[in-house]
Amino acid sequence: MNTRSKILICDPSPKSEMMLLTILESNDYEVEKAMDGHEVLDKAKSLNYDLVLVASDMSGIDGFQVCRLLKESEKTRHIPAMLLSELPDQAARINAIEAGADEYIPKPFNRVELLTRVVTLLRIKHLHDRLERLIEEKEAEKKKLAEKNHELKILSEIARIVISIKDQRKVLTEILNNIRDAFKVYGCCLVIHKDGEWILDTCSSNMNQEQFIQTILPARPVYDFVSHSEKSIIINSTKEDDRFPDACSVLNQMNVFTMLCSPVFIRGRLIGVLQVYNKTDKSEFTSNDLAVLMTLCGQVALAIENLQLFNKLSDFNKNLQEQIAAATHALVDLKNFNESILQNISSGLITTDISGKILFANHACTTILEYSESDLLDRHMNDIFGNESAAAMMKPVIDQDNMPVSAESRVMTKNKRDIYLGFTTTVRYDADHRMLGYIVSLRDITQIREMRQTIMRMDRLASSGVLTSAIAHEIRNPLAGIKTMAQALEKEMKADDHRMEYVQRIIKQINRLNELLKAFFTYARPVRPEKKQCDFRLIVKEIKELIKGRCETEKISIVELYDPFLPNVFIDENQIQQVMINLMVNALDAMGKGGKLTIEALLTRRSLPPKFHDERDVIEIRVSDTGKGVPREQLKSIFDAFYTTKPNGIGLGLSIVYRIVEEHGGEILVESVEKKGTTFTVLLPLHETVESVSVVDSVM
Template identity: 30%
Template sequence: MGPQQRELRRQLDWLMTFRVVIITTLMICTFVIELMYRPLLSLQPFYLLGVVTYAMTIAYAVLSRTVQAVRPQVYAQLIGDLGVVTGFVYLTGGAESPFSFLYLLTIIIGSILLVRRGGFLVAACSWLMYASMVLLIQRRVLTPYPVGVEENEVATVRILYSLVAHLVSFFAVAYLASYLTENLRRAGRELEMRRDDLAQLRDYNDHIIESINSGLLTTDGEGRITFANRAAAEITGREAPDLVRRSIIEVLGQGPDFLLKARTALGRERRYRVELDYEDTRGRRLYLGFTVSTLRERSGYPLGMIFIFQDLTEIRALEEEVALKKRMAALGEMAAGVAHELRNPLASISGSVQVLKRDLRPQGEAGDLMDIVIKESKRLDQIIRDFLSFAKPGRFHPETADLVEVLRETLSLLENSEEMRPHHRVETRSRPASIRFDFDVNRMKQVFWNLAKNALKAMPSGGTLTVSAVDAGDGQVTVSFADTGIGMTEEDVATNFQPFHGSFASGTGLGLAIVYRIIEEHAGRIKIKSRVDAGTE
């Protein structure tokens, strides 16, 4: 059943309800008249007409639930209603009845349900039934009820006038009612189309707002959030409904002067740009960039503010990484000169002290001082070697090798080195068991050695070093060194790859800088995740 058929059936149910209400009202009025005035005329025919109408309505209701065709039922019920109206008009005086207007009510209902064609058809049936009833009474085929009519000549004139008047009024009402119904339906269809267009436009607008990756917040004049899109909820770590009605100051964790600065800036310019640090509900520290503008109604009156913002955390990290590369490049330029200037005098000093110690064989404090000079000379020489390795690495020689095997060899050397303590434990995991690709074996060993050695240093009281290698596909391999040591602060993590920013007092501060350079040569990336007293990976 289509939507038009469903609507027509709904209207048909309304018609049956309306019929019951009308006939019940007439029955009550008849009973009250009989009870109060006790007319000489018998009212039994009126009760009979009411009972017939009730019976017809019950039959209509049964047919409505069993017969699928709706339009024939509408015609049948309207014709039945005309029969009831004709009977009522007959009982109330025929051509002289003041209730002939009930035909107009049926015609209007027919025009509403069946539009112009149905309205004219009901008007024609109404006039035929009315004219037949009047003529049958006039010809004495039907006995007038109640008794009392004019002489034939006079009755004939009045009858002709009544027939013509009713014919004109029936078709006029049918035309006007059907015309208004058609216009109303046309307006309804246009309104429905506009409503659908508006709904589609609203859905399209909502889809655009929810699809953009930038967060969008709108506030009222007091700074309370009135709308938040999906990206705003994801960036802030809250549910969108939870953001609504909250203060923008509370959500962003800013002071009262934040809105004051924004309003002041918007008083001078159309937009206000600000970047700030933010910690979401999950504890993530983010760097957000905001563009603030005024939210206005059509007339230009300000309603609040619009906050469009993006998560700039990764961009900021990339900027810091670029700045780190520039600093490292600058250090590399001067590394060669510094190394050459230091190594030769240092070698001369160390050699001279060793000769003096061998020849003079000093005792006591003098001997200790010579030992310190020799020891520190060796340490400085190691720093210079590391610095040269960092600033002027040798040629890159990639070859196809098994990364897992190289990793195991390095860890085997580590387990037999002085950095390994009895309370240290090293676990190795790989997926798959063999990972072959192109890399510089010697440099990669240096990377593994430095990372593993730092991990052991971070566990002075013992712990577990877990080393894993995973082939992620598409030529990407992930190697992880995770310890259970002392961890690092966020500041240490941010500066760990910079030269001379080591976390251990005994180191040169160049180990991780060299690691960073080697990984960069392999077109890779290295990241540190660490928490104080929770370990580092």
């Protein structure tokens, strides 16, 4: 311990008192004696003791009362009190605790026990004193922190005002209002020095400017002192201040009783004095007030300088903004013009970054791919076109003239529709010729491919038709002679002649060849349809009667679905019946035993070849089966002459169907899924037309 603990004792027993002195002083405690309880109370209040030891049997005021009075007094309640008593231990202990004693020890006391309790109480006292000091220090720090926070709050509010308000006069007024409220004064003003005179620049909004202006002249000595000394000044009594007696006397008469003045500098040059006066609670200004005001002067100066610069730059900024606005308007017009072009071109356009993330897609692109713009943006090309097609699109190919080369790819739209795209890809660069990504221009060439296939198919049909007609003609004449001779032999021979069987076989095969030649001629020289208004449902009804027996035998069900508003169609009844027989029989052959044959007919609007873009009223007929389906590689040849997958077929059935639909100005399509079935779709114009046919082969 740095200092000796001071202990006050009072015991009417000389022997007990001497023992206490001996024990305590031998342990390096500073001990003082009191004669009675009154002296104990007086000394405890006037001197700083660490412990009071009193006997319970003191004269005048006993030890219990002393303990009680010590604890009741604000000055002594923190001093530990120990009560010594010869009373019965338990009763005395209870009375001591009730009186407020911190410790109780019975007489005669044991030296070790006494010292142990003394040490404990002194330790508690020292801890209490240390805690009190810490509390005082924390309170002082808290006060300083509160003052600093108060200062920072003012600075923050001033900064907010400077940032949010652009009018210089209004900014200064708001700043002075905040300073007034922060210092809790009646008024705050900024007086500037101009042309050798002090004039009012700005004051808080509650002040009467005309009245305050009258105080400037008498206060001039104060302002001059601040200006010349470049120091702040506190005047806490204009009535008693002897530094500026004349000025203060006048100011006092004008109800300026206290004032605080601080110089305001901008770039080292004094421009004025910031003044606050008359605290609303009539208290005096402190040195802390002065320090805060000096800090605020710097902020006021900074605000003034910034606002002056703002005013100087305002005209320049205004002109610059006008130029920027004009340039921006021109850029916006150019951007809108370019976007209008991009959005209205018929080709799809996509821009991507280097990784393939889509950054832009025009309207034509969204229409072709059946995605919305939001579906495409920020998606990777792989997600939209598939890995293979996306990779091809992000590998630009150029010719010898450095021009992009067109390529084709088959992709699937959002609605799971297969289409063919023709595309060209170019690389996108920035101003420094660094690669930014790709520009992909694309078009839906599905119909172009269909028309190309149609033309090729028609050429093949025309060529095969001429050849077939010539061959059939050359075969037909000698075949007629052979049949005539065979029939003559049949008449001359007796019925039991064993050669009669050979002659009959010859005639049978000749008849078979004749049927084949008829098919050739039908394919090579199709008969122009004799059209009339027909009910399609009746055509199907007649065919159902023809195949009814086979359907029952093979357990095949027939489902008919007709548009309730289906009109009569302008067709050659016999030829369309031939088409339907061929398609329905093929469906039965594909299903074998079991399955479902579905016939559908509805009125719709579709475009037909060769002018695919012209929509008109058509009858859409669908013949669907649940058979084995047609492999993808066979679909392209399914309407070719002499192409067949049947063991005994000649490959003219679907070719003739194609020719008949062609002569009706219609279109036939085929879709097939292996192991699930095939659907033939026949589109016939509702009204007479002279247009020709096209075919589209696709696999779902």
